Amino acid sequence: MSYNKTPSITAETINSKVRIFTYEPCGEIVRHARGLEQEIYENPGSLPFQEIIYCNLGNPQALGQRPITFFREVLCLCDNPPLIYRDEARALFSPCALKRAKKIVESLPGRQSGSYTSSQGVRSLREAVANGISARDGFPSRPEDIFLTDGASSAINLMMQILIRSPEDGILCPLPDYPLYSASIILHGGTMVPYNLTEDSGWGLEIFEVKRCLEDSRASGLTVRAMVVINPGNPTGQVMSITNQEEIVEFCRKEGLVILADEVYQDNVYTENKKFNSFKKVARSLGYDHNELSIVSFHSVSMGYYGECGRRGGYMEICGFGADVMDEIYKLASLSICPNIAGQILISLIMDPPKIGDGSFETFMAEKEETCSSLIKRAKALHKAFNSLEGVSCNKFEGAMYLFPLLHLPPLAISAAEQEGVSPDVFYAHRLLSATGVVVVPGSGFHPISGRSHIRCTILPDEEKIAEMVPRLQAFHEAFMDEFRG
Structure with missing residues (x-):
């Protein structure tokens, strides 16, 4: 008897869509970093640094940001319900946390945090989220x-599955984009319709540019179904003006497009002359109701002052879809049975935190303000450092958790990158990592305008790490420019 010795599956025989997309925040630079990390472990002292500083992801707690005490107390009690009723719990937990945990546990199936819930999420937790949105927006x-979700990512993927029917369906996305969007559109068989943000005007959105992209795509035979907007921006860090948002709302209403509003950084706004406004609030303020415009907004427990990335919690609010469509979304959400309960609890706490008069309010506010003020301080230090480097410019930091500096690299550096078969920003990021242990993301992974090189750098939650990283960055860049200046 003979046997087929050909591998059952190879890189050439897997789903071709998986091979097409890239996700640079966890791409080749990170793989390089993991190799160096192993080298440090196996051969201490062999590299010019003793640890890797990961600035590739918004991963606050992994980098030193402290969790909010109230949130953790409630989570602990929900995972251990008998504690709520023990006398010694009063010495360990705030009365506010005990009260909230008791209310949450009583709403869980079987009063246990390990049970399946509704595929849409626990009703009482959705009520807390809805009440938080109402208080935030005034509508x-x-x-x-x-729909409570396992982070914003799962919600975004679900909506792409709902919207995309074939390669003839297009989704408008900003460039630079967060690559989750381009990857999700590819995986679900659609076509990305890019519109450029303008770096020279602080990464602003020009509505005439979006109109041009829409008209060109329709002329090529595409049916454009939705427009992605990321506010505050990732990777670019800008906060949209209310005027800009109103233009987008009017445009999408006129053109019959669903607004996919990525609002996960809504608690990361650091500029005095701007504030976060949800797209739903803007639409309602313009007088458009549920029947006149479709909006899906996404939020997450991962960023903000809370930074609970690993809990994988979030929500999407769906406005302007008919009951028949909502039934289909529920069916699709049911394939994963339900979102995890820790994430459901956390997003409810974020949208309904302690209020004035609650016993935990003062501690909660102090922790929140300390984290936010520290982030502003660290962002300013890193922004100043980048702008002090020869041939580097960085737009003002307004929101989110990243800086996206523009690199003006010498011709010899660009030539060296070409000889290695990589883009200049990838070349620079590899050299930076090898010399300093600092991991950044090449800007080409976010698909900016061709011909420009950027890197995306996460603002570290630890001021000591920032102070340690800046001299490394400055020394490397000076040596790099001297080497390739010619």
């Missing part, structure tokens, strides 16, 4: 319109 929100 009503309904728990029926809320």
